[in-house]
Amino acid sequence: MKSFYAYIRVSTQKQGQFGVSLQEQRAAIERYAHKQGFSITQWFEERETAAKRGRPIFSQMLKQVLLRKAQGIIIHKIDRSARNLRDWADLRELADNGLEVHFATENLDLHTNDRRLSADIQAVVAAAYIDNLRQEAKKGFYGRLKQGVYPLPAPVGYLDCGAGKPKEPNPATAPLVRKAFELYATREYSITSLTLQLHNIGLRNRRGAAFSRSGIATMLTNPFYVGLINIHKTGETFRGAHDPIVSLPLFQRVQDILSGKSVVGSVRHDFVFRRMLKCVACGYSLVGDRKKGHVYYRCWRADCVTTSIREEAVEAAVCQTLQKIQLLPEELAELRAAIDYIISHRQRIDDNLRRSLDLQNTNLKARMDRLIDGYMDHMIEKDAFETRKANLLKEQVQLAEKLGHFDQNPHAIAERADRYFELAKSPHLSFISGLPEEKRKLLNEITSNRVVTGKSVAITLHFPFQQIADRPKYAYGGPYRAALRTLAWKLITADHSPARVLDLR
Numbered sequence: 001m002k003s004f005y006a007y008i009r010v011s012t013q014k015q016g017q018f019g020v021s022l023q024e025q026r027a028a029i030e031r032y033a034h035k036q037g038f039s040i041t042q043w044f045e046e047r048e049t050a051a052k053r054g055r056p057i058f059s060q061m062l063k064q065v066l067l068r069k070a071q072g073i074i075i076h077k078i079d080r081s082a083r084n085l086r087d088w089a090d091l092r093e094l095a096d097n098g099l100e101v102h103f104a105t106e107n108l109d110l111h112t113n114d115r116r117l118s119a120d121i122q123a124v125v126a127a128a129y130i131d132n133l134r135q136e137a138k139k140g141f142y143g144r145l146k147q148g149v150y151p152l153p154a155p156v157g158y159l160d161c162g163a164g165k166p167k168e169p170n171p172a173t174a175p176l177v178r179k180a181f182e183l184y185a186t187r188e189y190s191i192t193s194l195t196l197q198l199h200n201i202g203l204r205n206r207r208g209a210a211f212s213r214s215g216i217a218t219m220l221t222n223p224f225y226v227g228l229i230n231i232h233k234t235g236e237t238f239r240g241a242h243d244p245i246v247s248l249p250l251f252q253r254v255q256d257i258l259s260g261k262s263v264v265g266s267v268r269h270d271f272v273f274r275r276m277l278k279c280v281a282c283g284y285s286l287v288g289d290r291k292k293g294h295v296y297y298r299c300w301r302a303d304c305v306t307t308s309i310r311e312e313a314v315e316a317a318v319c320q321t322l323q324k325i326q327l328l329p330e331e332l333a334e335l336r337a338a339i340d341y342i343i344s345h346r347q348r349i350d351d352n353l354r355r356s357l358d359l360q361n362t363n364l365k366a367r368m369d370r371l372i373d374g375y376m377d378h379m380i381e382k383d384a385f386e387t388r389k390a391n392l393l394k395e396q397v398q399l400a401e402k403l404g405h406f407d408q409n410p411h412a413i414a415e416r417a418d419r420y421f422e423l424a425k426s427p428h429l430s431f432i433s434g435l436p437e438e439k440r441k442l443l444n445e446i447t448s449n450r451v452v453t454g455k456s457v458a459i460t461l462h463f464p465f466q467q468i469a470d471r472p473k474y475a476y477g478g479p480y481r482a483a484l485r486t487l488a489w490k491l492i493t494a495d496h497s498p499a500r501v502l503d504l505r
Helices: 013-018 021-036 056-066 085-096 113-146 174-185 191-200 213-220 248-258 311-324 329-344 346-376 382-407 410-425 427-433 436-446 465-469 480-493
Strands: 003-010 039-047 072-075 100-103 228-231 236-239 287-291 294-298 308-310 447-453 456-461
Touching (some): 003 021, 003 056, 039 056, 056 072, 056 085, 085 113, 113 236, 174 191, 174 213, 191 213, 213 248, 236 382, 294 311, 311 456, 311 465, 329 410, 346 382, 410 436, 410 465, 456 465
Parallel strands (some): 003 039, 003 072, 072 100
Antiparallel strands (some): 228 236, 287 294, 294 308
């Protein structure tokens, strides 16, 4: 009795687990073998598509049968064996080497020219069917992407809402994902310590298991959380229709830290300005050190021109800057009055600003159309096209964030303004009397950059504190009241760019 191998296959693990195709294939092959008087010595079962080459079990079977461990193979039908012409050529080679290839449900013979021709035609048809199916799937995939819909499982923090629908933020995990970005942006965490912290607060991956370090790193670099869809394999970027979880500035800050522009290390001493001062020469964070009862901050590079600066000098520079942003009671009253007026006339102001933003959005779309035309006319290389396209999409996300401020209710607007007022009441005293961690938190909220040049410190303030610090420029002979009203306008709209002074009289 001749001995044969039997091969059965389905395309996915899910089909193998829940479907009945494997059982049906096995039964058909057993009936065929019994009818022909063949003995099946080994079964090879695979759960992988035949459209691509490289199936491990199929390759293993071919190697063993070429070693004459069996007289041939039995397969359910052609499309179960090969849906690409290279694997079909391997089956033809078996027949050329004197081995038998049988199909349980098809009357085909690879040893005679006329029947081999028929088998070749069916193999070509199977390969063409798969090619067409692949093209249609690709067309549908990219059609969804152009609509802003991500046609793959939702990343952690989002929910799948059905085919053709945008992902929605998961109320349970979206705040945890946002927290992950916020924690890492503080530079207080490495990837390892952040992984542990996120596990402690309950963040899990899509399988419900703990995140690995690489999983956290992948999440932190995924632009899906700011409203963009990036296809890593092709490098293409699309504008998503889903709501972002993370703001673009926060996401960019995290990318700067991950790329090495900001150094994150372990904390050994609780220095007030640890990881908060940068060397102007090399761009790295200064390292704290205690000598003879004083704390010094120095560059870690021995050949750097920045030697060291005492903590007292840094504190003096910080206090001098904080004193500039302290608002007087009458200034607070003026700002509150201006904000109340703007809120009460919100609709008229919003209409004007929305028209301005819509015009910017129209210009962005026109630039995108010109970019696509240049790419289609082969005037721009693919890499340059994808880079420019990604930058334009980021600008669209920024505009969308500004337009999102229109949806805020008056209470949220007032709360944001109150937070700014609270910080500007007495920042100098809050800093002097605060604990080291409180001082760092205050500086992170008010300042954006602290650069050391020699023995001096240059401090850049966040919005709106830089505008508050600049208000004395208009105190004598300039539009001082108008400056406060413009600041109120920016507080309400979160528009950090220069804006016209509104007539609020």
